[in-house]
Amino acid sequence: MLRANAITKRFGRTLALDAVDFEALPGEIHALVGENGAGKTTLMNVMAGSLAADHGEAILDGRPLQPGSPRAALAAGIAAVHQSPMLFERMTWEENLALGGFDTGAGALDLDAIATRARSLAAKLGFEMPPAGATVENRSVAERVRLEVLRALSFNPRVLILDEPTSVLAPSELTAFLDLLRSLRGEGRIVVLITHKLAEAIAVADRITVLRRGRVVARTTPARTSEEKLAGLMIGEIVTQPVASATPSHSGDPVLQIENLTLDDHTGRRILDRLSFRAAAGEIVGIAGVDGNGQTELVEVLAGARRPSSGKITVLDGSSGGAMAVIPQNRDLDGLILDMRLWENLILARPLREQVTSHGWLNTSHAIDLCRELIDRFRIRAPGPETIAGALSGGNRQRLEVARAIASRPRVIVAHNICRGLDLAATAEVHRTILDFATGGGAAILISSDLDELLAICGRLLIISRGKIRETNPGERDPERLGLLMAGARD
Amino acid sequence: MLSSIAKPFAALALAAALISIVLAALGASPVGVFAALGEGAFGSWYACVDTIVKSTPLVFTGLAVSLAFSGALWNIGADGQLTVGAIAAGAIGPHLGNFPHAIAVAIILAAGVLGGAVWGGVAGWLRARRDVNEVISTIMLNFVAVQALSWVVHGPLMEPSHAYPTSSPIARAAQLEFYFAPSRINLGMILAVVLAAACYLLLFRTGAGFELRAMGRNRRAATFFAVRIPALTFWVMALSGALAGLGGAVQISAISHRLYEKLSPGWGFEAIAVALVARLNPLGIIPAAILFGALDNGSQAMQRTQGISPELVQVIQGLVILIILAFDTPAWRGLRENIFGAPHDAAAVPPVAEMPDA
CATH class of the missing domain: 3.40.50.300 (P-loop containing nucleotide triphosphate hydrolases)
Structure with missing residues (x-):
């Protein structure tokens, strides 16, 4: 025992x-x-x-x-x-x-x-x-x-x-x-x-x-x-179902346009195979797939951390703030610097970094104020902006990442396995934040292996399998059939 | 408050006790040895100035190392960069006789900056564009620099009489003046302090410095957030080399006035220890460099008056540094932070095992 x-x-x-x-x-x-x-x-x-x-x-x-x-x-x-x-x-x-x-x-x-x-x-x-x-x-x-x-x-x-x-x-x-x-x-x-x-x-x-x-x-x-x-x-209280309904599938002007995006790794193996898709303002697009089918690389390419072999990524009308904010899946390795402070992690995002920098000088007190504001707004459980990111629990680290993405005021948010390891309340909160973002005229791309999550929040669902992306029928909501597509079945 | 005063003394007492054991075991008198060490390092106005003269190149190279290490760029080549800076200064120095003093000094120091920047920049470019590990390239460039110095003082830059393997002395106009002569306090030392402050501001108060530290802490995350790693790598290595090269030029301009073989007794390597003792904090570099300079200076007096062999002197130097670094208990950390400043980054300097990116 x-x-x-x-x-x-x-x-x-x-x-x-x-x-x-x-x-x-x-x-x-x-x-x-x-x-x-x-x-x-x-x-x-x-x-x-x-x-x-x-x-x-x-x-x-x-x-x-x-x-x-x-x-x-x-x-x-x-x-x-x-x-x-x-x-x-x-x-x-x-x-x-x-x-x-x-x-x-x-x-x-x-x-x-x-x-x-x-x-x-x-x-x-x-x-x-x-x-x-x-x-x-x-x-x-x-x-x-x-x-x-x-x-x-x-x-x-x-x-x-x-x-x-x-x-x-x-x-x-x-x-x-x-x-x-x-x-x-x-x-x-x-x-x-x-x-x-x-x-x-x-x-x-x-x-x-x-x-x-x-x-x-x-x-x-x-x-x-x-x-x-x-x-x-x-x-400790009765929770309602996370997010009531999915967003409308078409609401606004196209914001993100990806054409024939292709990535070969250094051995010549094709990782991403001529991906093309669009997202419109107000839309939440889900990309479902079993891990290891090119999602990580797609996120890296979208974040600019990796150069595609060919193809085009266009963010239309990036008038205010950054064009695209990326929330990578591995928050401890890719998304945060665990031994830096919260406010320092916040200004990792280039638009926020630029916001608190003038003529090359970093206005640290401005950054700290901004961080304090976001801690309050996104209810991040942390003693303060000077806290080391590694001292936060997993859920609060994710809140910090979401807060950072939203605060950069992007046109498009790309999030990979955003609710991994989050409990119901935190998941609902993250979903609501993403929904608000879409309602406010942004486009969100959620990449996940959790089909239930995507079905709950996404207006449109794409399937990624072996580096290829395909649209699903708008009415297709049957998890079993979608699961087969994720596993690589062709119709 | 009391404890913050007491702690450093307790730490020093423990260091002294450990070293006393070593000394007693070797048959020397610990008290006499320590007295000579202190006397030699800080016993008089001249001893103090000498300590500072010995510390100055360590401040420049220490800053060079701490800047590069902050970005997880393991610049082992400060010695080579200092040497190339010195060669550049020593080559141009004799030809500056017709310039006003201020201009001549500016030119000779600029030559050092440029020489060091090129040497560091080469390693930076190799890392950024060809993915050559900077540990290897900087070590190799050290060899090249040292041999280049040896060649120029036997060849193209050898003094006209060809009697000694040194270069011609630099023009008087290009020499840094000594203030309060005959003491050897000079502009180079003031420059070192100013640059330490500037490096601190660069690292902790600018966007570029933030990107550098982010790259040092988590290179992968930095790539995800649009830090231009290759460009940053190149510029940081060039800047690091420039600082070391300036150190070389200051040494030529203020102290040695000419080039000779083995100009650097290993300042670029000692700088790694200086930077790590200072926890990469530029403001901590100054006391750390003075510690090393004092040990060096005081130990010569130890040799003279106590008949301690130079090898044992080095043993003592090594022990002092190890004691400072080794005892990572809160009390010792308090001591270290009292003297060398708290690390601004939350985590300590990465352990050596993580260093080379093989």
Whole structure:
């Protein structure tokens, strides 16, 4: 039995965990749900030894775990899969897995053997693996999460703690993944699943613990609760459905026009294949696709971080502010500089940087005021503009990115997996912000692997598959059929 | 308040204790050695001025390194850039006799700036356009610069009598004056302080400086937000080289007045330690450089009066620096920040393991 006894953890002035008790039994899937910043990840880190609690202890089978030692936790049989994959960017995936339990050799490093073992485990789980010798840096987030899960399972752990593992998995992978959790349970292991997808928690968990602002507010079972009840418990008030209806599909003049956009990588492989699409003012266009079909590269090209091989991107009438604001998917690596202050991260956006710079001089107090204003307006939970971005929780980091994009007053916002890892309330808030932006005459392009999210908010849906984009019929709303298109089916 | 005063002394006491153990083990008298060190570095007006003279090139090269490192550009070539700046100054210096003093000085310093900028700029261009790792290119350019200096003082710039491997002395008009002679305080030192302030403003009060720091912290994010990385890389390396080159020109103009082999005892390398002790904060470069200059100056007195070997002197220098850097507890950080200024960026200097971008 895994127990957490009265765990308290404080970060500066923030009380992340307030005397939290938690227990999970062998042969159980225990879902841990809560809003962003509720303390789920902190609790996991304490149990997995990545953090030492201020008070309280974690106990596995009656034996207290050494606080703050991931090695001791692992030796005791606790493996964790973190929300932001903790991988070595410039190493190959085999080398990354060599730090896991696949490496049984005494001393000598046999990468081939590791790869073989990893592939056989991956095949059992229905995971697709990258080509041999591929480095992690160019892999999609979904692929990274798969690697993390494989690495954790390679230790053959008695306890597996997973932090939001499913948010980036493709629908086809999700079923297999949930089956995997069930089979781990069947083997008598303890599975702790941290998630914000309440339907998933209800479908797969035996018991559910709800955290709110560092406290346990409910312990329940799927039979005794519902999604609505859980959502209410998490947020502390009754929430309405995130966004009522999709935006009209055509409202204004064309704003963004992309013609024959093509990108070949340095090996000559075609990543983006003659993409053409338009977006009009007031429109929210969704681009649905399974991760790794060219979305990341499309965002890089649109952001200007990468030069396309050919094709044209035109933003029409970029009269005020910047023409296009991009919200990349990997907020910790691409979107933010975690060891810089909030106001510094804000002025990463060129239009805002220009706004607070005159004749080359940076007006820091102006930037700080602007940041304070946005913290209030977008309800970013942070002590102030001087806070280091890395000190914010995931949801608040995303709020900061959205705030930055809106504040740059662009004509077009391009956002990639914008609600990844966000809870209901935060998702609704982000959607509402995007909707307001579109209503105000902007065009939004939402790129996501979450079809439900896109269907809820987008007026028009495009499908990206193997670097090609195709329109869907305006009336097409059947997730199953769209899912097939995402998987590459032709009509 | 009391603790902020007490902490530095506690830290120095610990440093002294550790070094005393080393000295005692080697049979020297710790008290005598420290007395000689202090006496040599700050014991008199002349000792103080000498310490500052020794620190001046370290300020220029330290600023060069801290600027480049702030953008995660690992400029190991300040020594070469200083040397090329000095060659340029030493080459033009003898021909400035007909100019008024102010103009001659401006020309000789500009020559140093230009020489250093070219040397740094080459490495910057190679990184920006050809993706050549700047660690490799700057190290290689160091070799080229040192050999070039050796060649010019034996060849084209050798003094007319051909008796010594040095260049002709620069014209009197191009020499920086000593204020309060015979002390050697000169315009170069004032320039060093002004430039430290200017670098600070550049890094923390301008848009370009912000982009540079953003590039240093997270290159990928910077590309996503329209930071023009190649252009920035080139200009920062050129500017970094210009600062080091100016240091070389000041050395020629104020102190040595001519070129000779091994002009730099390794200022460009010591500058890396100076910059890291100062946590890349330009204002911290001045006390950091003075610390190194004082150790250097004081240790010569140590050699003279205590018969300590030059090797042991270097051991002591190394220990002092390591103690300053190693104890990263809050108390020690307090000490360091009291002396060298708090790092403006939240995070510390990146560990060495992250440095080269192989």
